[in-house]
Amino acid sequence: MPASDPAVQSLSFDDLTHLLRQIFLRHGTSAEVADILAHNCATAQRDGAHSHGTFRIPGYLSTLASGWVDGKARPQVEEVASGYVAVDAAGGFAQPALAAARGLLVSKAREAGIAVLAIRNSHHFAALWPDVEPFAAEGLVALSVVNSMTCVVPHGGTKPLFGTNPIAFAAPCAGKDPLVFDMATSALAHGDVQIAARAGHPVPVGAGIDKHGQPTTDPAAILDGGALLPFGGHKGSALSMMVELLSAALTGGNFSFEFDWTRHPGAQTPWTGQLIIVIDPDKRAGQNFAERSRELVERMHEAGQSRLSGDRRYRQRALATTQGISMPVEELERLRALAGE
Template sequence: MQEFIRIPFDTLVARLSAILEANGCAPWVAQVIGLNCASAQRDGAHSHGVFRMKGYVSTLNAGGWVDGRAEPLLEDVAPGFLRVDGMNGFTVCALARAREAALAKVKANGCAVLAIRNSHHLGALSLDVEPFADEGLIALSFINSMASVVPHGGRKAALGTNPIAFATPRRDARPLVFDMATSVMAHGDVQLAAREGRTLDKGVGVDRDGNPTDDPRAIVDGGALMAFGGHKGAALALMVEVMCGALVGGKFSREVDLKQHPGAHTPHTGQSFILIDPQAGRGTLPPFVDRVEDLMGYLIDAGQTRLPGDRRHEARDDSMKNGVPVSAELMAMLEEMERG
């Protein structure tokens, strides 16, 4: 049984930001990443929370793989299309800088595509889409990662874990958010299972020779994950490669090559967003959020016990009330990083 220590959210953000700044991030970058990483921990998205700090720090020290001081470059390419060159910095920082311009485009056009390239993402996508739904928009986002998933019928990794996240506003409730890797599980969860000495479900992945395995260490050590749902999940992972590696001008997961940068952990890829003002599609019909509530009602009537995103919202409420739970092991890791 793991021991958890509770830490106030703002204190956690400040401590993570200070570690990132001490490892070369510009103050504003450290603040954005610290907030992102603490928010994942707050929401119970542990595969992309405090556990990732070691990866951030070793990546920042991996001979220029990522630029913690990059200033993203915004390119207004069409009325409904905003491109951002992350300048080899972090994707969430590029998003932070592009957010207002993207919102203005949706306001003017009813929808917008935001395409971010040349950047690194190590976070939970729910945090990228939910703020747009807080503004009344539908947001759909894709990001590719590094080759760690076998294509359908294959035996070696060619796709990333490639998550898809979706957020929609609701009436008198927090946004409905789903956020899911297109692999059977996130690679971060495989790494956590390997650390904790757990075995995985059968059919989750293959070892470095392409043989099925339930050993997380075999998957981490040169093996690969399967896509969720067989050919269907693999097709979604393929779509994410197109939406990120091809559409935004980023790398395909297979093209991410960390070999020249020992210690680097961040995928250097692309991220795309489709943002929609839902009322634009409704005209004089009753409000969009009323229809969303009709649907939620049908699902609950049909026996759905919880909606996607509910667990994260509940974890967030608990964290904000009682402090963010961080395992004693991860706290010790943070303290070691703070000592430098």
Template structure:
């Protein structure tokens, strides 16, 4: 449970937000916002440890400018937690399999706390063998995926992860959702610099970005999705109302989405995207699916000049005219947030904080 000191800090943040009501925004430090969002998750029934991990997922995405996976996700988290679709206090089961394999059963809990429990074993195996893989099932992943691999790159590992989710995307040539947006994230360390990190959906746009476009009344680019009649549309509301997203690059993105289903669902034992049935949980938003994570220790690859080769690659890309490397914009946003604070809507945060939290039905 939060300490008296943390309660005092949270009360101070809440008082500050109440003083900002009437203004569109109020700025909070990343650590202050993390404490408040943690408390909101605790009030929603999540134990303190997992609550802080989930809060970090939302706050760090917001801090780094990934708004579709930041505070935008909080209403969906809270609506889901008001049901018994997900088990907020689930105890993950982590076990060794083969010498380079870690098996994780999240027991219908959130993926990030389960990953945090598995991480020491995963990194130890990767350090010993040069490579290790984590296979997770029965997990709910609802946040930015790059947050799972960036810490590994900061420790010197190369990491690749992917998850599947509820069906929102049609395969190439199809008109009905089969795949999730099936994102993947990759992170690579650099010598004395922030890691190279990318996180991308296999759909033309992530569902969260579609939701933000619908909320603001903005059209989406042609080729983003179909309406419920299978016709192309640039209206994000029509895509969300019984329509479907489309894979990027046609058959190329569709093939990658299939690969994610194979690695994150078939290999782990998790649900395929089309097997996730929330029909009895109309207010639930998370997906009980799977996650695949590959962790490589380049220090054991036999290539002693790895760091220098990465810098040669980065230098060549920038000299070719590329304006930034993957992850650079997030790190710039992160520094700005640390210097200036994170802009938040005070009335919205207070509505989450003050709302009564009924227990699971």
């Protein structure tokens, strides 16, 4: 959209972050939580990941208003073992819990070569790639999984059980942006179904079923008592099971099907757990992981893969740095009203 379009306005990353911070503060979060969620949400918007950008603000606010999530929770970090950190997010968001434990996690990974962070009692309502990308920017390899809320039918089953249960991975790449992917283990991410429903677009065949268990390409039918299917048949389903085990059974968090928010109308955030594994790839003498990573990427390009996961985000990010973040004026006005401006 050209900057001269009267229906669109550009603003800087810092201005958008500031605006979102005001919104969170005004709707019941602590200053620390507002800082972290605003940065996270503005990052997604800046990078063109719109299903996790300002599109999520109404969901955050209705959840905060419902009393389902504690916007002022203080995460409790526990040093479990030389490679193991646990955090009780205390019914708050997962990102502040990660932020509270991150320094300890990184120092353990650098010391032991590998370390794990187990977050429980947490609400994750954002994309997963912003959680792992910063580790790769520091030269570390990171893998994270988070379970969510029942909306995916296990392969061969008839009723939804799993969440969309994404897996995210990040690795450094010499002289380039980190290699990062973030994939729902469902055929589609929940945010993409919501976006399609709002836009009135169909979703691909094989993505979901309606409330009668019949295949459908209507996103509204998937959201209205229907369910998503795993990606890649039994393989995606097995990965989704792994995500439940690592995010909930291992951390002490809820499975995607365990929480009951019926007494909190307006609640939208899954109350589950998250696992992050961080490896220091340069622990072993003589290694140069990032150079090897670049060799692989160059060969992938030679094999004809022109676009890698994350490329679109980095392009959008570069664009936003020079031109600002373009947003519909109507959307900005809504956000400013929510911020009390």
